[in-house]
Amino acid sequence: MGKITGLERPQDVPAKVMLLYEAVAHLIAEDVDMNSISVATITEKAGIGKGTAYEYFDSKDDILVCAIIFYVQQLYEKVEGLLTSEVTFAGRMKLLLDEMEKGQGCDRCCSGTRYVHIITDRSGISRLVAQKMQEEPLRDYLPDAVCERILREGIARGEVREDLPMEYMICTLFSKFMAYLMCVNSVGSLKMYPEKVRPYLYRSILKELCVREGEEL
Amino acid sequence: MGKITGLERPQDVPAKVMLLYEAVAHLIAEDVDMNSISVATITEKAGIGKGTAYEYFDSKDDILVCAIIFYVQQLYEKVEGLLTSEVTFAGRMKLLLDEMEKGQGCDRCCSGTRYVHIITDRSGISRLVAQKMQEEPLRDYLPDAVCERILREGIARGEVREDLPMEYMICTLFSKFMAYLMCVNSVGSLKMYPEKVRPYLYRSILKELCVREGEEL
Amino acid sequence: MGKITGLERPQDVPAKVMLLYEAVAHLIAEDVDMNSISVATITEKAGIGKGTAYEYFDSKDDILVCAIIFYVQQLYEKVEGLLTSEVTFAGRMKLLLDEMEKGQGCDRCCSGTRYVHIITDRSGISRLVAQKMQEEPLRDYLPDAVCERILREGIARGEVREDLPMEYMICTLFSKFMAYLMCVNSVGSLKMYPEKVRPYLYRSILKELCVREGEEL
Amino acid sequence: MGKITGLERPQDVPAKVMLLYEAVAHLIAEDVDMNSISVATITEKAGIGKGTAYEYFDSKDDILVCAIIFYVQQLYEKVEGLLTSEVTFAGRMKLLLDEMEKGQGCDRCCSGTRYVHIITDRSGISRLVAQKMQEEPLRDYLPDAVCERILREGIARGEVREDLPMEYMICTLFSKFMAYLMCVNSVGSLKMYPEKVRPYLYRSILKELCVREGEEL
DNA sequence: TATGAATGAGATTTCATTCAT
DNA sequence: GATGAATGAAATCTCATTCAT
Numbered sequence: 001m002g003k004i005t006g007l008e009r010p011q012d013v014p015a016k017v018m019l020l021y022e023a024v025a026h027l028i029a030e031d032v033d034m035n036s037i038s039v040a041t042i043t044e045k046a047g048i049g050k051g052t053a054y055e056y057f058d059s060k061d062d063i064l065v066c067a068i069i070f071y072v073q074q075l076y077e078k079v080e081g082l083l084t085s086e087v088t089f090a091g092r093m094k095l096l097l098d099e100m101e102k103g104q105g106c107d108r109c110c111s112g113t114r115y116v117h118i119i120t121d122r123s124g125i126s127r128l129v130a131q132k133m134q135e136e137p138l139r140d141y142l143p144d145a146v147c148e149r150i151l152r153e154g155i156a157r158g159e160v161r162e163d164l165p166m167e168y169m170i171c172t173l174f175s176k177f178m179a180y181l182m183c184v185n186s187v188g189s190l191k192m193y194p195e196k197v198r199p200y201l202y203r204s205i206l207k208e209l210c211v212r213e214g215e216e217l
Numbered sequence: 218m219g220k221i222t223g224l225e226r227p228q229d230v231p232a233k234v235m236l237l238y239e240a241v242a243h244l245i246a247e248d249v250d251m252n253s254i255s256v257a258t259i260t261e262k263a264g265i266g267k268g269t270a271y272e273y274f275d276s277k278d279d280i281l282v283c284a285i286i287f288y289v290q291q292l293y294e295k296v297e298g299l300l301t302s303e304v305t306f307a308g309r310m311k312l313l314l315d316e317m318e319k320g321q322g323c324d325r326c327c328s329g330t331r332y333v334h335i336i337t338d339r340s341g342i343s344r345l346v347a348q349k350m351q352e353e354p355l356r357d358y359l360p361d362a363v364c365e366r367i368l369r370e371g372i373a374r375g376e377v378r379e380d381l382p383m384e385y386m387i388c389t390l391f392s393k394f395m396a397y398l399m400c401v402n403s404v405g406s407l408k409m410y411p412e413k414v415r416p417y418l419y420r421s422i423l424k425e426l427c428v429r430e431g432e433e434l
Numbered sequence: 435m436g437k438i439t440g441l442e443r444p445q446d447v448p449a450k451v452m453l454l455y456e457a458v459a460h461l462i463a464e465d466v467d468m469n470s471i472s473v474a475t476i477t478e479k480a481g482i483g484k485g486t487a488y489e490y491f492d493s494k495d496d497i498l499v500c501a502i503i504f505y506v507q508q509l510y511e512k513v514e515g516l517l518t519s520e521v522t523f524a525g526r527m528k529l530l531l532d533e534m535e536k537g538q539g540c541d542r543c544c545s546g547t548r549y550v551h552i553i554t555d556r557s558g559i560s561r562l563v564a565q566k567m568q569e570e571p572l573r574d575y576l577p578d579a580v581c582e583r584i585l586r587e588g589i590a591r592g593e594v595r596e597d598l599p600m601e602y603m604i605c606t607l608f609s610k611f612m613a614y615l616m617c618v619n620s621v622g623s624l625k626m627y628p629e630k631v632r633p634y635l636y637r638s639i640l641k642e643l644c645v646r647e648g649e650e651l
Numbered sequence: 652m653g654k655i656t657g658l659e660r661p662q663d664v665p666a667k668v669m670l671l672y673e674a675v676a677h678l679i680a681e682d683v684d685m686n687s688i689s690v691a692t693i694t695e696k697a698g699i700g701k702g703t704a705y706e707y708f709d710s711k712d713d714i715l716v717c718a719i720i721f722y723v724q725q726l727y728e729k730v731e732g733l734l735t736s737e738v739t740f741a742g743r744m745k746l747l748l749d750e751m752e753k754g755q756g757c758d759r760c761c762s763g764t765r766y767v768h769i770i771t772d773r774s775g776i777s778r779l780v781a782q783k784m785q786e787e788p789l790r791d792y793l794p795d796a797v798c799e800r801i802l803r804e805g806i807a808r809g810e811v812r813e814d815l816p817m818e819y820m821i822c823t824l825f826s827k828f829m830a831y832l833m834c835v836n837s838v839g840s841l842k843m844y845p846e847k848v849r850p851y852l853y854r855s856i857l858k859e860l861c862v863r864e865g866e867e868l
Numbered sequence: 869t870a871t872g873a874a875t876g877a878g879a880t881t882t883c884a885t886t887c888a889t
Numbered sequence: 890g891a892t893g894a895a896t897g898a899a900a901t902c903t904c905a906t907t908c909a910t
Binding site for chain 1: 876
């Protein structure tokens with residue numbers, strides 16, 4: 001009857017569903033086109049029967065959307081963890097860049113560039129994901145919402161500038177993150193060494209958005 | 218026999234092929250998933266027979282790849298025109314931001330965010346496009362190549378800083394452009410007023426990359 | 435183990451089986467095609483587990499056949515009751531027409547036209563039902579057997595003509611009943627008022643089959 | 652694109668569609684349940700590719716409905732021919748009973764009892780057929796419409812009684828025909844010799860509906 | 869006894885590609 | 890060159906049945 005919503009907490013996700021999620025994550029990580037993945041491929045990779053997938057989901061799209069939503073939440077929770085462990089704006093930037101650098105685990109289909117890819121799409125599965133991401137509590141997990149929260153807390157702490165429009169700061173912060181992700185992933189023909197770009201990027205964030213320039217990296 | 222390569226100059230593109238290209242462009246502009254477009258859909262929209270498509274192309278993928286490559290070239294030529302008409306770095310930034318603002322013509326399937334989307338993808342049609350974009354002369358049309366050229370010319374004119382690594386500057390410039398495109402297209406939940414963001418963005422490009430700050434917008 | 439035969443007396447039908455029968459009856463009454471009803475639909479409507487159905491029946495077809503047979507018996511017993519309560523041929527005709535008029539209870543999947551429908555079918559479930567109906571004691575419950583019995587008792591009472599072949603009389607009586615059922619159910623495009631047709635029908639039965647014309651309705 | 656409506660005249664039915672119709676007719680004639688026939692079975696029997704069926708029809712149901720509608724029209728035209736060749740009511744009854752007696756051609760899936768079966772059904776394919784039969788010009792082909800027409804022409808010729816309600820006469824005539832069809836087909840357990848029943852049936856139609864009794868058979 | 873998760877065979881439908889016209 | 894009818898492989902989805910609990 002398709003009772004899975006994709007919002008279940010990890011411990012509440014049935015074993016077979018988790019196998020499906022993992023299969024989807026691996027396939028996407030292997031650069032299979034999201035919209036072209038077949039149910040047979042997913043269930044075969046998951047090692048379960050084709051019919052079983054339909055015990056938990058109403059349609060193929062549902063499987064994919066829920067899998068992606070699930071990993072978006074995982075990602076959000078990892079970020080939450082980082083933000084809890086460190087409260088200064090500069091420290092948070094450092095942690096987030098660290099995370100992007102290593103964060104290419106094949107089990108997270110939505111990490112890094114792939115997330116950007118999904119967000120810049122208005123067709124197929126991405127459109128469905130985008131629609132679902134508008135619902136509570138998922139909208140708080142959207143990258144601009146996270147950026148905004150970090151910026152506001154930075155302002156509250158007197159670390160981030162108050163004279164720039166919030167919209168612009170979100171846009172800037174988000175674009176810096178994207179730039180670094182594209183570096184790390186060598187997207188397009190951008191064949192770059194992240195370690196060369198990173199210190200400059202870090203300082204430029206602080207310089208542009210912070211009241212006083214941050215301390216050296 | 219599939220003789221079309223996608224590299225033909227507009228005036229050399231057979232009429233039927235142009236109809237196919239336009240059909241593809243419209244479909245992509247209508248947010249149909251690139252990887253899910255069917256040959257029947259394309260030829261029907263183009264108003265030609267299904268068999269005819271195979272007179273010019275070897276496969277469905279070929280049609281799509283060539284259509285996208287064709288419009289990438291169109292885009293590149295438009296940018297070329299802008300860069301020829303204006304030689305200062307600051308002036309060029311202005312022109313390029315202008316272009317992004319209006320550049321939502323439905324006939325250009327690869328304009329704006331959609332281009333970013335294709336570039337951040339490593340699957341399906343996008344992968345094939347990316348592969349083809351590595352060949353001469355297409356690699357010069359890639360956004361980072363264009364950015365690099367503009368930056369180098371800016372350095373030559375003494376307008377752009379020489380103390381930053383080129384990689385970082387490309388990354389920065391490209392990400393600023395992407396951020397603006399996402400603003401203009403209200404992508405994801407980035408629901409922003411471009412006119413509010415734009416002046417700050419313009420200045421931040423100049424401030425970060427130029428020897429002296431640019432004049433007011 | 436499939437021990438249910440469909441011949442159990444109502445009081446001997448296990449509770450779960452009765453729930454299954456009722457579910458089948460409701461579904462058929464709701465105009466769901468008999469051959470397209472799924473086990474899941476039946477058990478869900480019955481409010482019991484899917485596996486439970488297989489504790490009592492060997493297959494899906496068995497469930498349906500037994501359910502129909504069960505209601506055929508119910509119908510037969512109701513008719514038996516009527517025939518016991520009234521012994522004259524004319525009086526019996528009156529009672530039977532009465533019964534057809536009201537007899538649209540949703541719990542009797544085989545009442546009225548639906549029974550005719552099943553009987554005129556040689557495919558799917560109907561074929562299986564027809565086969566089972568050939569066994570004792572079910573063959574006595576078939577409409578032509580019932581007609582024959584009524585006619586013979588009418589002859590014995592000196593009320594029904596002896597000069598017509600029994601086959602023809604059965605055929606005639608059965609067709610009159612069918613005609614009235616189709617009236618009552620507005621079958622096909624036969625949009626008729628039963629109350630208009632009924633008195634004529636009643637008299638025509640008596641006129642054609644009885645020694646002397648029956649009394650007025 | 653599914654352009655076939657089932658209303659095409661025989662000479663306008665594409666060859667492949669005719670093969671599909673014939674396959675359906677044979678299957679139904681072989682007592683395969685209409686609602687359980689699969690597309691694979693039909694196309695295999697028709698000797699054409701599975702995909703081809705979908706070039707002409709939108710769905711499996713469409714194939715079946717159109718095939719049945721097609722044969723209903725064929726049947727109607729045969730009846731039309733008979734009614735044109737003979738104008739007296741009694742003569743027409745004779746011809747129609749003749750037709751029913753031989754009319755078991757395996758290529759006409761809707762002849763005889765099967766037609767009654769479809770008409771007494773409100774589920775699955777039959778429901779769809781019934782819906783379509785409400786549209787012009789199909790509603791004139793329904794058995795009660797045909798009966799009504801014959802009766803009215805009989806009245807106009809002074810052969811049929813005027814004192815009975817039309818509704819009743821339609822009901823009576825139709826049910827006599829059905830009874831004979833069931834005889835001829837030995838439907839249910841009505842195991843009868845048609846030749847024994849027929850002369851009585853013929854006379855009872857004339858006796859009940861005609862002004863003067865018809866001449867001997 | 870009762871259950872419902874699991875399954876895979878099979879159903880419907882789509883679609884890239886071919887080929888006779 | 891242009892076409893679109895024809896096709897069958899493959900995709901999505903259903904469902905009767907089994908079996909571990």
